[in-house]
Amino acid sequence: MAVVSAFLVPGSPLPYVKRDNPPWGKIATGLERAGTALVQSKPDVILLYSTQWIAVLDQLWQTRSRVSGLHVDENWHEYGELPYVLKIDTQLAKACVSATGTIGVKSKAVNYDGFPIDTGTIVAANFLNPGGKIPMVLASNNLYHDFALTEKLGRLAARLAGKQKKRVAVVGVGNFSGAFFRHEIDIAKDKLVAPKYDRWNKKILALLQAGDRRGLSAALPEFATKGQADMGFKHGAWVLGALGGKFTGAQVHAYGPLYGSGGAVVEFRLK
Amino acid sequence: MPRTQKKGAIVAGFLAPHPPHLVYGENPPQNEPRSQCGWEQLRWAYERARKSLDALKPDVLLVHSPHWITQQGHHFLGVPQLSGKSVDPIFPNIFRYSFELNVDVALAEACCAEGAKQGLYTKLMRNPHFRVDYGTITTLHMIRPQWDIPVVGLSANNSPYYLSTEEGLEEMDRLGRATRTAIEKLGRRAVLLASNTLCHWHFHEEPALPEDMSQEHPQSLSGYQWDMRMIDLLRQGNTKEVFRLLPQFIDEAFAEVKSGAFTWMFAAMGYPEIPAELHGYGTVIGTGNAVMEWNLEQAKLSKPASKTRASRRAIRQAA
Numbered sequence: 001m002a003v004v005s006a007f008l009v010p011g012s013p014l015p016y017v018k019r020d021n022p023p024w025g026k027i028a029t030g031l032e033r034a035g036t037a038l039v040q041s042k043p044d045v046i047l048l049y050s051t052q053w054i055a056v057l058d059q060l061w062q063t064r065s066r067v068s069g070l071h072v073d074e075n076w077h078e079y080g081e082l083p084y085v086l087k088i089d090t091q092l093a094k095a096c097v098s099a100t101g102t103i104g105v106k107s108k109a110v111n112y113d114g115f116p117i118d119t120g121t122i123v124a125a126n127f128l129n130p131g132g133k134i135p136m137v138l139a140s141n142n143l144y145h146d147f148a149l150t151e152k153l154g155r156l157a158a159r160l161a162g163k164q165k166k167r168v169a170v171v172g173v174g175n176f177s178g179a180f181f182r183h184e185i186d187i188a189k190d191k192l193v194a195p196k197y198d199r200w201n202k203k204i205l206a207l208l209q210a211g212d213r214r215g216l217s218a219a220l221p222e223f224a225t226k227g228q229a230d231m232g233f234k235h236g237a238w239v240l241g242a243l244g245g246k247f248t249g250a251q252v253h254a255y256g257p258l259y260g261s262g263g264a265v266v267e268f269r270l271k
Numbered sequence: 272m273p274r275t276q277k278k279g280a281i282v283a284g285f286l287a288p289h290p291p292h293l294v295y296g297e298n299p300p301q302n303e304p305r306s307q308c309g310w311e312q313l314r315w316a317y318e319r320a321r322k323s324l325d326a327l328k329p330d331v332l333l334v335h336s337p338h339w340i341t342q343q344g345h346h347f348l349g350v351p352q353l354s355g356k357s358v359d360p361i362f363p364n365i366f367r368y369s370f371e372l373n374v375d376v377a378l379a380e381a382c383c384a385e386g387a388k389q390g391l392y393t394k395l396m397r398n399p400h401f402r403v404d405y406g407t408i409t410t411l412h413m414i415r416p417q418w419d420i421p422v423v424g425l426s427a428n429n430s431p432y433y434l435s436t437e438e439g440l441e442e443m444d445r446l447g448r449a450t451r452t453a454i455e456k457l458g459r460r461a462v463l464l465a466s467n468t469l470c471h472w473h474f475h476e477e478p479a480l481p482e483d484m485s486q487e488h489p490q491s492l493s494g495y496q497w498d499m500r501m502i503d504l505l506r507q508g509n510t511k512e513v514f515r516l517l518p519q520f521i522d523e524a525f526a527e528v529k530s531g532a533f534t535w536m537f538a539a540m541g542y543p544e545i546p547a548e549l550h551g552y553g554t555v556i557g558t559g560n561a562v563m564e565w566n567l568e569q570a571k572l573s574k575p576a577s578k579t580r581a582s583r584r585a586i587r588q589a590a
């Protein structure tokens with residue numbers, strides 16, 4: 001099996017830029033634990049899908065061998081910058097571009113100086129792959145793709161990595177419940193927007209922890225609507241697709257509010 | 272520094288959409304990719320708008336863009352100078368533009384403060400490393416390629432997407448009124464730019480050559496018909512009917528005006544019932560785009576007038 005580790009992480013910049021706020025610091029610590037686990041799994045490549053890299057025409061894949069810069073989040077600019085240096089596995093990314101036609105998806109390679117890398121990708125990379133040492137494949141979230149198609153994309157990317165005899169860490173970047181506070185709050189007392197979202201998030205986390213794949217499949221469509229899962233939980237689809245649905249449980253490294261939305265750091269147990 | 276006058280005024284508003292294709296078609300030195308041609312009707316529409324803007328001699332351009340999305344509050348660019356390279360995340364093949372702009376920070380601060388007085392959550396963007404979004408840049412380039420007029424950039428809080436369309440647009444009405452008050456207090460001659468496409472149904476594939484105009488046409492007949500209906504009402508000055516129909520237009524034509532710029536601009540102008548000047552209409556990857564002007568100075572409406580206040584009240588009551 002090509003996949004040696006798999007994670008779900010939130011894409012909010014808050015744990016990175018404002019970790020001195022206790023609720024967000026807890027998530028940052030969880031992300032660091034996940035980062036340690038990822039490095040220990042000794043992957044050759046990280047396959048990363050971020051709900052915040054939005055595409056509307058084709059499925060986009062980053063194919064520039066090195067991307068670096070200083071990003072400022074559109075919304076949380078007051079908390080400072082997000083520097084990044086990422087190494088891209090261009091061989092695998094190009095293989096993905098060429099192969100998605102087999103699942104009915106038109107792909108495009110993105111290789112431009114100054115191309116905007118989304119906050120979620122940067123935050124995840126900085127926690128899980130500090131210094132950008134491990135090569136990555138970055139995939140976009142096409143708004144017209146559904147959960148099932150995103151699962152297929154994840155499966156295809158993992159299969160192509162296997163063909164290239166690479167050990168893979170797969171990462172889905174996005175929130176659990178996506179509903180957030182729209183107005184100023186006391187950030188030290190951050191909480192989920194409503195108890196129902198907390199219940200939904202905990203339900204999905206429990207199914208992941210128990211390795212209850214059937215229960216998870218049954219619950220996810222309702223989670224997407226009633227739990228307002230971020231982007232229909234397509235980052236979860238990416239990971240589950242890459243795993244071929246095979247996992248035995250999960251460890252939750254952190255769970256908590258990110259300005260009202262649900263942030264969870266989850267490591268899948270593969271054996 | 273902007274020239275000041277006794278009492279400020281909004282001298283004009285423009286519907287000024289931001290498809291990056293228009294910059295690409297023009298081939299300005301700031302944009303890396305080169306084109307052969309493309310979208311001439313819209314580019315020539317902007318040429319006419321540029322002339323009008325030039326004659327108005329504004330102190331400041333205020334632009335509201337749907338592509339600076341802020342989930343918490345309405346934000347305003349608040350750094351004196353911003354520069355960088357803007358690469359469109361959807362069309363990086365055609366838009367990689369090096370920009371430099373000056374911000375009217377005092378006016379941005381005033382808009383921010385007045386917005387808060389209206390009960391809105393507002394914030395200033397003070398980070399000098401901030402990358403200005405491609406919607407703001409495209410609109411500003413197309414209307415004033417000289418980049419010699421200070422700007423105030425407003426983000427899209429996207430309240431109409433989280434609340435109902437009507438509730439969200441009510442917030443944009445308050446933001447517009449706050450903007451007007453700030454302009455009047457600071458004594459600016461201001462031009463407002465609503466950076467919005469009309470019908471937003473688009474094709475899902477680009478032609479191999481992006482400027483292949485043989486592939487360019489409205490994506491949807493009903494969307495085109497909606498655009499013509501709304502443009503015609505605007506040309507007649509039937510603002511009341513436009514705002515009565517706006518939620519339905521948004522739903523049925525997937526109109527980008529949902530993001531609020533159009534309502535913000537009209538609220539700031541006091542919903543003037545004057546005929547709009549249509550500089551031109553064209554499609555870009557199937558979406559409908561109109562460059563339109565409301566010259567308040569010409570219509571002698573650039574000063575706060577009881578008539579415009581009354582019509583604004585009437586529109587709110589109708590809603």
Ligand SMILES: [Fe+2]
Nearest residue numbers: 337406468527
């Ligand atoms: Fe747009």
